[in-house]
Amino acid sequence: MAEQIFFFIFAVLAVGSAIAVVSFKNPVYSVLSLMVCFLQMAALFVMLRSPFLAVVQVFVYVGAVLVLFLFVIMMLDIRKARMDQFITGGNFWAIGLLGILIIEMILIISKSRLTSITVSSELRLDGGVREIGEALFTKYILPFEIVSFILLVALMGAIVLGRKELR
Amino acid sequence: MGQEEIRGLLPVLELYLSNPLVIMMLEILLIFIKVVVVTLVVFSLPLPLTYMERKVAGHIQVRLGPMRVGPHGILQPLADMIKLFFKEDIIPSKADPWLFRIAPVISMVPVFAVFATIPFGDKITIPFINYEVSMYISDMNVGILYVLAIAGLSVYGIILGGWASNSKYALLGGLRSSAQMISYELALSFACIGVVMIVNSLSLVDIVKAQSGWHWNIFYQPVGFVIFFIAGLAEINRIPFDLPEDEGTLGAGYHSEYSSMRFAFFMLTEYVAMVSMSILAVLLFFGGWNGPSFLPGIIWFVIKVVLCIYFFMWTRFTFPRYRYDQLMSIGWKVLLPLSLLNILITGLIII
Numbered sequence: 256m257a258e259q260i261f262f263f264i265f266a267v268l269a270v271g272s273a274i275a276v277v278s279f280k281n282p283v284y285s286v287l288s289l290m291v292c293f294l295q296m297a298a299l300f301v302m303l304r305s306p307f308l309a310v311v312q313v314f315v316y317v318g319a320v321l322v323l324f325l326f327v328i329m330m331l332d333i334r335k336a337r338m339d340q341f342i343t344g345g346n347f348w349a350i351g352l353l354g355i356l357i358i359e360m361i362l363i364i365s366k367s368r369l370t371s372i373t374v375s376s377e378l379r380l381d382g383g384v385r386e387i388g389e390a391l392f393t394k395y396i397l398p399f400e401i402v403s404f405i406l407l408v409a410l411m412g413a414i415v416l417g418r419k420e421l422r
Numbered sequence: 423m424g425q426e427e428i429r430g431l432l433p434v435l436e437l438y439l440s441n442p443l444v445i446m447m448l449e450i451l452l453i454f455i456k457v458v459v460v461t462l463v464v465f466s467l468p469l470p471l472t473y474m475e476r477k478v479a480g481h482i483q484v485r486l487g488p489m490r491v492g493p494h495g496i497l498q499p500l501a502d503m504i505k506l507f508f509k510e511d512i513i514p515s516k517a518d519p520w521l522f523r524i525a526p527v528i529s530m531v532p533v534f535a536v537f538a539t540i541p542f543g544d545k546i547t548i549p550f551i552n553y554e555v556s557m558y559i560s561d562m563n564v565g566i567l568y569v570l571a572i573a574g575l576s577v578y579g580i581i582l583g584g585w586a587s588n589s590k591y592a593l594l595g596g597l598r599s600s601a602q603m604i605s606y607e608l609a610l611s612f613a614c615i616g617v618v619m620i621v622n623s624l625s626l627v628d629i630v631k632a633q634s635g636w637h638w639n640i641f642y643q644p645v646g647f648v649i650f651f652i653a654g655l656a657e658i659n660r661i662p663f664d665l666p667e668d669e670g671t672l673g674a675g676y677h678s679e680y681s682s683m684r685f686a687f688f689m690l691t692e693y694v695a696m697v698s699m700s701i702l703a704v705l706l707f708f709g710g711w712n713g714p715s716f717l718p719g720i721i722w723f724v725i726k727v728v729l730c731i732y733f734f735m736w737t738r739f740t741f742p743r744y745r746y747d748q749l750m751s752i753g754w755k756v757l758l759p760l761s762l763l764n765i766l767i768t769g770l771i772i773i
Protein backbone atom coordinates (compact mmCIF):
# COMPACT_ATOMS: atom_id res chain seq x y z
CA MET A 256 0.00 0.00 0.00
CA ALA A 257 2.65 2.48 1.06
CA GLU A 258 4.65 1.38 -1.94
CA GLN A 259 1.82 2.26 -4.30
CA ILE A 260 1.49 5.73 -2.81
CA PHE A 261 5.20 6.29 -3.35
CA PHE A 262 4.94 4.90 -6.87
CA PHE A 263 2.26 7.44 -7.73
CA ILE A 264 4.25 10.30 -6.22
CA PHE A 265 7.32 9.39 -8.28
CA ALA A 266 5.34 8.65 -11.45
CA VAL A 267 3.38 11.89 -11.35
CA LEU A 268 6.50 13.91 -10.63
CA ALA A 269 8.38 12.16 -13.44
CA VAL A 270 5.66 12.86 -16.00
CA GLY A 271 5.15 16.40 -14.72
CA SER A 272 8.83 17.26 -14.91
CA ALA A 273 9.07 15.66 -18.36
CA ILE A 274 6.30 17.97 -19.55
CA ALA A 275 8.11 20.87 -17.89
CA VAL A 276 11.27 20.02 -19.90
CA VAL A 277 9.55 20.77 -23.18
CA SER A 278 7.40 23.66 -22.01
CA PHE A 279 9.95 25.90 -20.27
CA LYS A 280 11.23 28.70 -22.47
CA ASN A 281 14.54 28.99 -20.67
CA PRO A 282 16.81 26.02 -21.56
CA VAL A 283 18.50 26.09 -18.14
CA TYR A 284 15.13 25.47 -16.50
CA SER A 285 14.52 22.66 -18.99
CA VAL A 286 17.75 20.97 -17.96
CA LEU A 287 16.79 21.32 -14.29
CA SER A 288 13.41 19.70 -14.97
CA LEU A 289 15.19 16.90 -16.82
CA MET A 290 17.32 16.42 -13.69
CA VAL A 291 14.18 16.10 -11.56
CA CYS A 292 12.76 13.63 -14.09
CA PHE A 293 15.89 11.47 -14.00
CA LEU A 294 15.90 11.49 -10.19
CA GLN A 295 12.31 10.24 -10.18
CA MET A 296 13.30 7.49 -12.59
CA ALA A 297 16.10 6.50 -10.23
CA ALA A 298 13.53 6.29 -7.45
CA LEU A 299 11.38 4.04 -9.65
CA PHE A 300 14.40 1.78 -10.20
CA VAL A 301 14.74 1.49 -6.42
CA MET A 302 11.08 0.46 -6.22
CA LEU A 303 11.77 -2.21 -8.85
CA ARG A 304 14.34 -3.66 -6.41
CA SER A 305 17.30 -2.58 -8.48
CA PRO A 306 19.26 -0.05 -6.41
CA PHE A 307 22.33 -0.58 -8.57
CA LEU A 308 20.56 0.68 -11.69
CA ALA A 309 19.14 3.57 -9.70
CA VAL A 310 22.57 4.68 -8.53
CA VAL A 311 24.03 4.26 -12.01
CA GLN A 312 21.19 6.38 -13.35
CA VAL A 313 22.07 9.17 -10.93
CA PHE A 314 25.80 8.73 -11.50
CA VAL A 315 25.79 8.76 -15.30
CA TYR A 316 22.78 10.83 -16.30
CA VAL A 317 22.34 13.31 -13.48
CA GLY A 318 25.97 13.52 -12.39
CA ALA A 319 27.70 13.66 -15.76
CA VAL A 320 25.50 13.95 -18.85
CA LEU A 321 23.25 16.71 -17.54
CA VAL A 322 26.20 18.67 -16.16
CA LEU A 323 27.61 18.67 -19.69
CA PHE A 324 24.22 19.83 -20.99
CA LEU A 325 24.31 22.73 -18.55
CA PHE A 326 27.90 23.42 -19.51
CA VAL A 327 26.93 23.84 -23.17
CA ILE A 328 23.72 25.76 -22.48
CA MET A 329 25.51 28.28 -20.30
CA MET A 330 27.73 29.11 -23.27
CA LEU A 331 24.67 29.90 -25.41
CA ASP A 332 23.17 33.31 -25.70
CA ILE A 333 20.05 32.65 -23.66
CA ARG A 334 18.03 35.52 -25.09
CA LYS A 335 18.50 34.11 -28.59
CA ALA A 336 17.98 30.51 -27.53
CA ARG A 337 14.67 31.43 -25.90
CA MET A 338 13.22 32.08 -29.35
CA ASP A 339 13.49 28.46 -30.43
CA GLN A 340 10.94 26.70 -28.31
CA PHE A 341 10.41 23.00 -28.52
CA ILE A 342 6.69 23.28 -29.17
CA THR A 343 5.91 26.09 -31.56
CA GLY A 344 2.36 27.23 -32.11
CA GLY A 345 0.49 26.03 -35.18
CA ASN A 346 2.66 23.01 -35.83
CA PHE A 347 -0.04 20.60 -37.00
CA TRP A 348 2.38 17.85 -37.90
CA ALA A 349 3.60 17.66 -34.31
CA ILE A 350 0.06 17.53 -32.94
CA GLY A 351 -0.90 14.79 -35.43
CA LEU A 352 2.15 12.77 -34.49
CA LEU A 353 1.32 13.25 -30.81
CA GLY A 354 -2.17 11.87 -31.44
CA ILE A 355 -0.78 8.80 -33.19
CA LEU A 356 1.65 8.26 -30.32
CA ILE A 357 -1.10 8.53 -27.72
CA ILE A 358 -3.28 5.98 -29.58
CA GLU A 359 -0.26 3.69 -29.92
CA MET A 360 0.53 3.92 -26.22
CA ILE A 361 -3.07 3.18 -25.24
CA LEU A 362 -3.11 0.14 -27.55
CA ILE A 363 0.19 -1.19 -26.21
CA ILE A 364 -0.79 -0.70 -22.57
CA SER A 365 -4.22 -2.28 -23.01
CA LYS A 366 -2.77 -5.32 -24.84
CA SER A 367 0.11 -5.92 -22.46
CA ARG A 368 0.00 -7.96 -19.31
CA LEU A 369 1.97 -5.34 -17.39
CA THR A 370 -1.02 -3.39 -16.11
CA SER A 371 -0.57 -4.33 -12.47
CA ILE A 372 1.77 -2.05 -10.57
CA THR A 373 2.52 -4.47 -7.77
CA VAL A 374 6.10 -5.65 -7.88
CA SER A 375 7.62 -8.81 -6.55
CA SER A 376 8.60 -8.44 -2.93
CA GLU A 377 11.71 -10.53 -3.44
CA LEU A 378 14.53 -8.47 -1.94
CA ARG A 379 17.87 -8.58 -3.71
CA LEU A 380 20.39 -8.24 -0.96
CA ASP A 381 23.41 -7.61 -3.17
CA GLY A 382 21.60 -5.02 -5.27
CA GLY A 383 21.78 -7.22 -8.33
CA VAL A 384 25.31 -6.05 -9.06
CA ARG A 385 26.63 -9.57 -9.49
CA GLU A 386 23.79 -10.66 -11.77
CA ILE A 387 24.09 -7.59 -13.97
CA GLY A 388 27.85 -8.03 -14.26
CA GLU A 389 27.56 -11.72 -15.10
CA ALA A 390 24.82 -11.14 -17.66
CA LEU A 391 26.75 -8.34 -19.32
CA PHE A 392 30.02 -10.24 -19.63
CA THR A 393 28.71 -13.69 -20.55
CA LYS A 394 25.29 -13.75 -22.18
CA TYR A 395 25.24 -10.28 -23.65
CA ILE A 396 28.94 -9.85 -24.34
CA LEU A 397 28.47 -9.21 -28.09
CA PRO A 398 25.86 -6.42 -27.77
CA PHE A 399 27.91 -4.96 -24.93
CA GLU A 400 31.05 -4.82 -27.07
CA ILE A 401 29.13 -3.42 -30.05
CA VAL A 402 27.66 -0.65 -27.90
CA SER A 403 31.05 0.25 -26.50
CA PHE A 404 32.47 0.29 -30.05
CA ILE A 405 29.69 2.64 -31.19
CA LEU A 406 30.39 4.90 -28.21
CA LEU A 407 34.09 4.94 -29.11
CA VAL A 408 33.31 5.91 -32.71
CA ALA A 409 30.98 8.68 -31.47
CA LEU A 410 33.76 9.91 -29.20
CA MET A 411 36.22 10.02 -32.09
CA GLY A 412 33.65 11.85 -34.19
CA ALA A 413 33.19 14.46 -31.45
CA ILE A 414 36.94 14.98 -31.21
CA VAL A 415 37.29 15.36 -34.99
CA LEU A 416 34.39 17.83 -35.10
CA GLY A 417 35.62 19.79 -32.11
CA ARG A 418 39.23 20.06 -33.26
CA LYS A 419 40.43 23.28 -34.79
CA GLU A 420 41.24 23.17 -38.49
CA LEU A 421 44.85 22.16 -39.12
CA ARG A 422 46.62 24.30 -41.62
CA MET B 423 10.54 6.30 41.19
CA GLY B 424 12.62 3.79 43.07
CA GLN B 425 14.89 1.11 41.73
CA GLU B 426 12.31 -1.58 42.53
CA GLU B 427 9.57 0.09 40.53
CA ILE B 428 11.78 0.36 37.44
CA ARG B 429 12.60 -3.34 37.74
CA GLY B 430 8.88 -4.06 37.94
CA LEU B 431 8.19 -2.10 34.79
CA LEU B 432 10.76 -3.97 32.69
CA PRO B 433 8.64 -7.09 31.91
CA VAL B 434 5.78 -4.86 30.75
CA LEU B 435 8.19 -2.99 28.51
CA GLU B 436 9.53 -6.22 27.06
CA LEU B 437 5.98 -7.38 26.33
CA TYR B 438 5.37 -4.17 24.42
CA LEU B 439 8.61 -4.54 22.50
CA SER B 440 7.63 -7.99 21.21
CA ASN B 441 4.53 -6.59 19.47
CA PRO B 442 5.36 -6.28 15.71
CA LEU B 443 3.41 -3.05 15.27
CA VAL B 444 5.24 -1.43 18.18
CA ILE B 445 8.53 -2.64 16.74
CA MET B 446 7.73 -1.10 13.38
CA MET B 447 6.72 2.22 14.94
CA LEU B 448 9.86 2.17 17.07
CA GLU B 449 12.02 1.57 14.04
CA ILE B 450 10.45 4.43 12.12
CA LEU B 451 10.88 6.67 15.17
CA LEU B 452 14.48 5.54 15.50
CA ILE B 453 15.26 6.38 11.86
CA PHE B 454 13.64 9.76 12.37
CA ILE B 455 15.72 10.44 15.49
CA LYS B 456 18.90 9.37 13.72
CA VAL B 457 18.21 11.63 10.76
CA VAL B 458 17.55 14.60 13.03
CA VAL B 459 20.65 13.97 15.16
CA VAL B 460 22.96 13.49 12.17
CA THR B 461 21.58 16.57 10.43
CA LEU B 462 21.96 18.74 13.52
CA VAL B 463 25.51 17.55 14.16
CA VAL B 464 26.54 18.02 10.54
CA PHE B 465 24.84 21.41 10.41
CA SER B 466 26.80 22.68 13.39
CA LEU B 467 30.13 21.18 12.33
CA PRO B 468 31.29 24.19 10.29
CA LEU B 469 31.45 26.27 13.49
CA PRO B 470 34.35 24.34 15.09
CA LEU B 471 35.85 23.69 11.65
CA THR B 472 36.15 27.36 10.68
CA TYR B 473 37.82 28.00 14.03
CA MET B 474 40.16 25.06 13.50
CA GLU B 475 40.96 26.15 9.97
CA ARG B 476 41.81 29.70 11.02
CA LYS B 477 43.92 28.51 13.94
CA VAL B 478 45.78 26.00 11.73
CA ALA B 479 46.30 28.74 9.13
CA GLY B 480 47.55 31.10 11.80
CA HIS B 481 50.06 28.74 13.31
CA ILE B 482 51.35 27.54 9.93
CA GLN B 483 51.93 31.17 8.95
CA VAL B 484 53.61 31.92 12.32
CA ARG B 485 50.85 34.11 13.72
CA LEU B 486 48.17 33.49 16.33
CA GLY B 487 44.93 33.40 14.33
CA PRO B 488 41.71 34.62 15.97
CA MET B 489 42.44 35.74 19.56
CA ARG B 490 39.98 38.53 20.43
CA VAL B 491 36.53 36.97 20.87
CA GLY B 492 36.54 34.74 23.92
CA PRO B 493 39.60 32.93 25.29
CA HIS B 494 41.94 32.16 22.36
CA GLY B 495 39.23 33.41 20.01
CA ILE B 496 37.05 30.40 20.64
CA LEU B 497 33.84 32.39 20.15
CA GLN B 498 34.98 33.74 16.78
CA PRO B 499 32.79 31.35 14.72
CA LEU B 500 29.71 32.48 16.66
CA ALA B 501 30.57 36.11 15.99
CA ASP B 502 31.03 35.31 12.30
CA MET B 503 27.70 33.55 12.22
CA ILE B 504 25.87 36.46 13.82
CA LYS B 505 27.54 38.83 11.38
CA LEU B 506 26.43 36.71 8.40
CA PHE B 507 22.89 36.52 9.76
CA PHE B 508 22.46 40.26 9.99
CA LYS B 509 24.01 41.19 6.67
CA GLU B 510 21.75 42.34 3.88
CA ASP B 511 20.82 39.63 1.38
CA ILE B 512 21.58 41.26 -1.96
CA ILE B 513 20.23 39.83 -5.20
CA PRO B 514 21.81 41.48 -8.25
CA SER B 515 19.22 43.17 -10.47
CA LYS B 516 20.31 41.30 -13.60
CA ALA B 517 20.45 37.92 -11.90
CA ASP B 518 17.93 35.17 -12.51
CA PRO B 519 16.12 35.65 -9.19
CA TRP B 520 14.63 32.21 -8.81
CA LEU B 521 17.76 30.21 -9.61
CA PHE B 522 19.91 32.65 -7.67
CA ARG B 523 17.86 31.96 -4.56
CA ILE B 524 17.68 28.20 -4.96
CA ALA B 525 21.29 27.49 -6.03
CA PRO B 526 22.80 27.48 -2.49
CA VAL B 527 20.09 25.05 -1.39
CA ILE B 528 20.70 22.78 -4.40
CA SER B 529 24.37 22.63 -3.50
CA MET B 530 23.61 21.97 0.17
CA VAL B 531 21.08 19.12 -0.16
CA PRO B 532 23.40 16.48 -1.73
CA VAL B 533 26.18 16.90 0.81
CA PHE B 534 23.66 16.22 3.58
CA ALA B 535 22.00 13.36 1.69
CA VAL B 536 25.37 11.59 1.56
CA PHE B 537 25.20 11.06 5.32
CA ALA B 538 22.23 8.69 4.92
CA THR B 539 24.53 5.74 4.22
CA ILE B 540 27.63 6.67 6.18
CA PRO B 541 28.21 4.26 9.07
CA PHE B 542 29.70 5.85 12.21
CA GLY B 543 30.08 2.60 14.08
CA ASP B 544 28.82 -0.94 14.39
CA LYS B 545 25.59 -2.01 16.11
CA ILE B 546 25.33 -1.18 19.79
CA THR B 547 22.89 -2.68 22.28
CA ILE B 548 20.98 -0.45 24.65
CA PRO B 549 21.23 -1.91 28.19
CA PHE B 550 18.10 -3.15 30.12
CA ILE B 551 15.79 -3.61 27.10
CA ASN B 552 18.27 -5.44 24.83
CA TYR B 553 17.39 -3.31 21.86
CA GLU B 554 19.93 -3.24 19.05
CA VAL B 555 20.64 0.13 17.49
CA SER B 556 22.82 0.50 14.42
CA MET B 557 25.08 3.51 14.14
CA TYR B 558 24.03 4.26 10.58
CA ILE B 559 20.79 5.44 9.03
CA SER B 560 20.75 2.76 6.35
CA ASP B 561 23.17 0.09 5.21
CA MET B 562 22.65 0.29 1.49
CA ASN B 563 24.10 -2.58 -0.50
CA VAL B 564 25.37 -0.09 -3.07
CA GLY B 565 26.51 2.35 -0.37
CA ILE B 566 29.76 3.56 -1.86
CA LEU B 567 28.22 4.10 -5.30
CA TYR B 568 25.40 6.06 -3.67
CA VAL B 569 27.84 8.30 -1.81
CA LEU B 570 29.88 9.01 -4.94
CA ALA B 571 26.81 9.61 -7.11
CA ILE B 572 25.07 11.94 -4.66
CA ALA B 573 28.24 13.83 -3.76
CA GLY B 574 28.69 14.53 -7.46
CA LEU B 575 25.35 16.33 -7.56
CA SER B 576 26.52 19.27 -5.46
CA VAL B 577 28.23 20.62 -8.58
CA TYR B 578 24.78 21.75 -9.74
CA GLY B 579 24.59 24.37 -7.03
CA ILE B 580 27.96 25.77 -8.04
CA ILE B 581 27.16 25.86 -11.76
CA LEU B 582 23.69 27.33 -11.26
CA GLY B 583 24.92 29.83 -8.70
CA GLY B 584 27.61 30.94 -11.14
CA TRP B 585 25.22 31.17 -14.05
CA ALA B 586 22.33 32.82 -12.21
CA SER B 587 24.55 35.60 -10.84
CA ASN B 588 24.89 36.96 -14.39
CA SER B 589 28.46 38.03 -13.74
CA LYS B 590 31.44 36.95 -15.82
CA TYR B 591 33.59 35.99 -12.84
CA ALA B 592 30.86 33.85 -11.34
CA LEU B 593 30.09 32.22 -14.69
CA LEU B 594 33.75 31.38 -15.30
CA GLY B 595 33.97 29.95 -11.79
CA GLY B 596 30.92 27.79 -12.44
CA LEU B 597 32.28 26.55 -15.77
CA ARG B 598 35.66 25.74 -14.29
CA SER B 599 34.15 23.85 -11.41
CA SER B 600 31.86 21.75 -13.61
CA ALA B 601 34.74 20.73 -15.88
CA GLN B 602 36.99 20.06 -12.90
CA MET B 603 34.51 18.02 -10.92
CA ILE B 604 33.55 15.79 -13.85
CA SER B 605 37.20 15.12 -14.66
CA TYR B 606 38.23 14.29 -11.12
CA GLU B 607 35.10 12.30 -10.32
CA LEU B 608 36.37 9.62 -12.71
CA ALA B 609 39.71 9.25 -10.95
CA LEU B 610 38.00 9.33 -7.55
CA SER B 611 35.59 6.55 -8.46
CA PHE B 612 38.31 4.45 -10.07
CA ALA B 613 40.40 4.76 -6.91
CA CYS B 614 37.46 3.38 -4.93
CA ILE B 615 37.10 0.42 -7.30
CA GLY B 616 40.42 -1.01 -6.05
CA VAL B 617 39.03 -1.11 -2.51
CA VAL B 618 35.75 -2.63 -3.72
CA MET B 619 37.69 -5.36 -5.56
CA ILE B 620 39.61 -6.30 -2.42
CA VAL B 621 36.58 -6.26 -0.13
CA ASN B 622 34.21 -7.79 -2.69
CA SER B 623 31.29 -5.65 -1.56
CA LEU B 624 29.86 -2.21 -2.29
CA SER B 625 28.38 -1.75 1.18
CA LEU B 626 30.29 0.69 3.37
CA VAL B 627 29.59 -1.39 6.49
CA ASP B 628 31.08 -4.49 4.84
CA ILE B 629 34.08 -2.48 3.64
CA VAL B 630 34.83 -1.38 7.20
CA LYS B 631 34.21 -4.85 8.64
CA ALA B 632 36.67 -6.36 6.16
CA GLN B 633 39.39 -4.09 7.53
CA SER B 634 39.21 -5.24 11.16
CA GLY B 635 42.43 -6.30 12.86
CA TRP B 636 44.78 -3.80 11.18
CA HIS B 637 43.97 -5.07 7.68
CA TRP B 638 43.54 -1.47 6.66
CA ASN B 639 43.14 -0.94 2.95
CA ILE B 640 45.84 1.72 2.87
CA PHE B 641 48.42 -1.05 3.26
CA TYR B 642 46.98 -2.89 0.25
CA GLN B 643 46.02 0.11 -1.85
CA PRO B 644 48.62 2.85 -1.28
CA VAL B 645 48.44 4.08 -4.89
CA GLY B 646 44.65 4.02 -4.72
CA PHE B 647 44.75 6.16 -1.58
CA VAL B 648 47.07 8.76 -3.12
CA ILE B 649 44.81 9.04 -6.18
CA PHE B 650 41.73 9.17 -3.95
CA PHE B 651 43.21 11.92 -1.82
CA ILE B 652 44.33 14.12 -4.73
CA ALA B 653 41.05 13.66 -6.60
CA GLY B 654 39.17 14.29 -3.35
CA LEU B 655 40.99 17.61 -2.90
CA ALA B 656 39.87 18.60 -6.39
CA GLU B 657 36.33 17.37 -5.79
CA ILE B 658 35.84 19.58 -2.73
CA ASN B 659 37.48 22.56 -4.45
CA ARG B 660 40.34 23.12 -2.05
CA ILE B 661 43.83 24.38 -2.67
CA PRO B 662 45.79 23.36 -4.78
CA PHE B 663 42.69 22.78 -6.92
CA ASP B 664 40.44 25.66 -5.90
CA LEU B 665 40.35 27.19 -9.37
CA PRO B 666 36.55 27.82 -9.24
CA GLU B 667 37.15 30.46 -6.59
CA ASP B 668 40.60 31.58 -7.59
CA GLU B 669 40.75 35.08 -6.10
CA GLY B 670 43.74 36.05 -8.22
CA THR B 671 41.82 35.80 -11.48
CA LEU B 672 38.12 35.43 -10.67
CA GLY B 673 37.30 37.61 -7.68
CA ALA B 674 35.61 34.99 -5.53
CA GLY B 675 34.49 32.71 -8.36
CA TYR B 676 31.01 31.27 -8.35
CA HIS B 677 29.94 32.97 -5.11
CA SER B 678 31.17 36.45 -6.05
CA GLU B 679 27.66 37.90 -6.06
CA TYR B 680 26.41 36.12 -2.97
CA SER B 681 26.13 37.70 0.45
CA SER B 682 24.66 37.02 3.87
CA MET B 683 23.10 33.61 4.55
CA ARG B 684 23.21 32.43 0.95
CA PHE B 685 26.96 32.86 1.01
CA ALA B 686 27.01 31.06 4.36
CA PHE B 687 25.17 28.13 2.74
CA PHE B 688 27.92 27.83 0.14
CA MET B 689 30.57 27.89 2.87
CA LEU B 690 28.61 25.31 4.87
CA THR B 691 28.46 23.09 1.78
CA GLU B 692 32.21 23.30 1.34
CA TYR B 693 32.94 22.38 4.94
CA VAL B 694 30.44 19.53 5.01
CA ALA B 695 31.86 18.24 1.73
CA MET B 696 35.31 18.27 3.32
CA VAL B 697 33.96 16.33 6.32
CA SER B 698 32.27 13.73 4.11
CA MET B 699 35.40 13.34 1.99
CA SER B 700 37.47 12.76 5.15
CA ILE B 701 34.90 10.29 6.44
CA LEU B 702 34.98 8.45 3.12
CA ALA B 703 38.79 8.30 3.25
CA VAL B 704 38.64 6.89 6.79
CA LEU B 705 35.98 4.34 5.89
CA LEU B 706 37.68 3.16 2.71
CA PHE B 707 41.33 3.23 3.65
CA PHE B 708 41.81 3.64 7.42
CA GLY B 709 39.56 0.95 8.81
CA GLY B 710 36.61 3.11 9.88
CA TRP B 711 35.83 2.53 13.56
CA ASN B 712 38.38 -0.28 13.98
CA GLY B 713 41.14 0.40 16.49
CA PRO B 714 42.71 -0.85 19.72
CA SER B 715 39.91 -1.76 22.09
CA PHE B 716 40.75 0.59 24.98
CA LEU B 717 38.60 3.26 23.33
CA PRO B 718 35.11 2.75 21.85
CA GLY B 719 34.85 2.56 18.07
CA ILE B 720 33.11 5.89 17.61
CA ILE B 721 36.00 7.70 19.35
CA TRP B 722 38.53 6.08 17.01
CA PHE B 723 36.34 7.07 14.11
CA VAL B 724 36.20 10.72 15.19
CA ILE B 725 39.95 10.83 15.86
CA LYS B 726 40.74 9.50 12.39
CA VAL B 727 38.31 11.88 10.71
CA VAL B 728 39.72 14.88 12.57
CA LEU B 729 43.27 13.90 11.59
CA CYS B 730 42.14 13.61 7.99
CA ILE B 731 40.48 17.04 8.10
CA TYR B 732 43.65 18.47 9.64
CA PHE B 733 45.59 17.01 6.73
CA PHE B 734 43.25 18.73 4.25
CA MET B 735 43.81 22.05 6.06
CA TRP B 736 47.54 21.48 6.18
CA THR B 737 47.70 21.05 2.39
CA ARG B 738 45.68 24.21 1.95
CA PHE B 739 48.31 26.39 3.59
CA THR B 740 51.29 24.55 2.15
CA PHE B 741 50.76 24.30 -1.59
CA PRO B 742 50.38 26.99 -4.24
CA ARG B 743 47.51 26.82 -6.69
CA TYR B 744 47.82 25.06 -10.05
CA ARG B 745 47.17 26.73 -13.37
CA TYR B 746 43.95 25.60 -15.02
CA ASP B 747 45.52 23.69 -17.92
CA GLN B 748 47.88 21.99 -15.47
CA LEU B 749 44.87 20.95 -13.39
CA MET B 750 43.20 19.34 -16.40
CA SER B 751 46.35 17.56 -17.56
CA ILE B 752 46.96 16.19 -14.06
CA GLY B 753 43.44 14.83 -13.95
CA TRP B 754 43.29 13.25 -17.39
CA LYS B 755 46.90 12.39 -18.16
CA VAL B 756 48.26 11.35 -14.76
CA LEU B 757 45.53 10.38 -12.30
CA LEU B 758 43.20 8.58 -14.71
CA PRO B 759 45.83 6.27 -16.30
CA LEU B 760 47.34 5.65 -12.85
CA SER B 761 43.98 4.65 -11.41
CA LEU B 762 43.26 2.35 -14.37
CA LEU B 763 46.68 0.75 -13.91
CA ASN B 764 45.91 0.37 -10.20
CA ILE B 765 42.67 -1.47 -11.01
CA LEU B 766 44.49 -3.70 -13.49
CA ILE B 767 47.26 -4.64 -11.05
CA THR B 768 44.77 -5.21 -8.22
CA GLY B 769 42.78 -7.48 -10.50
CA LEU B 770 45.85 -9.46 -11.53
CA ILE B 771 46.93 -9.94 -7.90
CA ILE B 772 43.44 -11.04 -6.80
CA ILE B 773 43.20 -13.59 -9.62
